[in-house]
Amino acid sequence: MKTRVETVAIIGLGLIGGSLAKALKDNGFCREVIGYGHREPSLRRGLELGVIDSFTLDLDAALSAADIVVICTPTLVAAEILVDILARTEALEQPPVITDGASVKGNLERAARSACKEFPPYLVLGHPIAGSERSGVEAARSDLYVNHRVILTPVAENSSEALALVSDMWAAAGATVVQMTVARHDAVLAATSHLPHVLAYALVDALAESDESDEIFRCAAGGFRDFTRIASSDPVMWRDIAIANKAALLQAIDQFNEHLQQLRRAVVEEDAAGMHETFTRAKQARDEFAAILAEREQAKTS
Ligand SMILES: NC(=O)c1ccc[n+]([C@@H]2O[C@H](COP(=O)([O-])OP(=O)(O)OC[C@H]3O[C@@H](n4cnc5c(N)ncnc54)[C@H](O)[C@@H]3O)[C@@H](O)[C@H]2O)c1
Numbered sequence: 001m002k003t004r005v006e007t008v009a010i011i012g013l014g015l016i017g018g019s020l021a022k023a024l025k026d027n028g029f030c031r032e033v034i035g036y037g038h039r040e041p042s043l044r045r046g047l048e049l050g051v052i053d054s055f056t057l058d059l060d061a062a063l064s065a066a067d068i069v070v071i072c073t074p075t076l077v078a079a080e081i082l083v084d085i086l087a088r089t090e091a092l093e094q095p096p097v098i099t100d101g102a103s104v105k106g107n108l109e110r111a112a113r114s115a116c117k118e119f120p121p122y123l124v125l126g127h128p129i130a131g132s133e134r135s136g137v138e139a140a141r142s143d144l145y146v147n148h149r150v151i152l153t154p155v156a157e158n159s160s161e162a163l164a165l166v167s168d169m170w171a172a173a174g175a176t177v178v179q180m181t182v183a184r185h186d187a188v189l190a191a192t193s194h195l196p197h198v199l200a201y202a203l204v205d206a207l208a209e210s211d212e213s214d215e216i217f218r219c220a221a222g223g224f225r226d227f228t229r230i231a232s233s234d235p236v237m238w239r240d241i242a243i244a245n246k247a248a249l250l251q252a253i254d255q256f257n258e259h260l261q262q263l264r265r266a267v268v269e270e271d272a273a274g275m276h277e278t279f280t281r282a283k284q285a286r287d288e289f290a291a292i293l294a295e296r297e298q299a300k301t302s
């Protein structure tokens, strides 16, 4: 691939930032990837692992060196850092393009709008729909984004050049880039990602608190494992997401609760036909999703 920019700065070198850094270095999108963070050991580890080319603890140094700055910290920290970065770049004649990988977009858009007189044209918010229950730079993988979607949530004020550059960056990491409004993104992700994590945490926590928890976990097998893998995810990350996407998450929880109550009634009434209908509908939808996953895996290996 033809090198598109000189330098990309990753703010927060964990699973998401480290995986992007690795992918961009591997495919030659940029000449250099710089890591910035608040803790030297994980940046040093990133350097040892070859995830980044250099690191700095000085935010201004990272901003002045970078053509693209990608904020990859937990969601609430991302809003604080974004405001700080905008204060340092707003007056620059040629600010770097700024983007992010955080799981919620509404809080970042609001933070940018209240920090600046006008929404900065060079800020393009985004979210890779790929990840895992693991975190930290050690978990970074250069193929994490291959054949996964990245949702960009451009606003009217965005410059087309900044949007194109951020799209190219994610495409270079192997992702399929799509666009959505901020509100649509936050509603869709509340349903498909934030609600399942809340349910997995709630189920594991409820069972762990029970008097028979030892026996329950000893008797659990594949079904429990598959349903609850994501309850091993980082609690800080998910606390931040639940706060940042509060309104959409509450709506998703309430809608789910209605469905659960319907199913509860069907169990109470031994409504065999109703249950069969629900389970058949869900199985069909899950089988279709499994086919999409299989296609994605095949594309990764071919
Ligand atoms: N893990 C996933 O599956 C996934 C998927 C898509 C998006 N995301 C989003 O991406 C972001 C990063 O997630 P992750 O899984 O890479 O987390 P992570 O814990 O692996 O990495 C976060 C990094 O941010 C750094 N950090 C924390 N506070 C900081 C601060 N004040 N200043 C500078 N650096 C700081 C940490 O040291 C760490 O290196 C989150 O916003 C998350 O919601 C995660």
Ligand SMILES: O=C(O)C(=O)C[C@]1(C(=O)O)C=C[C@@H](O)C=C1
Binding pocket: 102, 103, 128, 129, 130, 131, 132, 133, 192, 193, 194, 230, 233
């Ligand atoms: O695969 C996982 O373990 C994930 O949790 C990834 C996952 C999700 O699918 O919910 C988690 C958070 C994101 O913002 C995007 C992707």
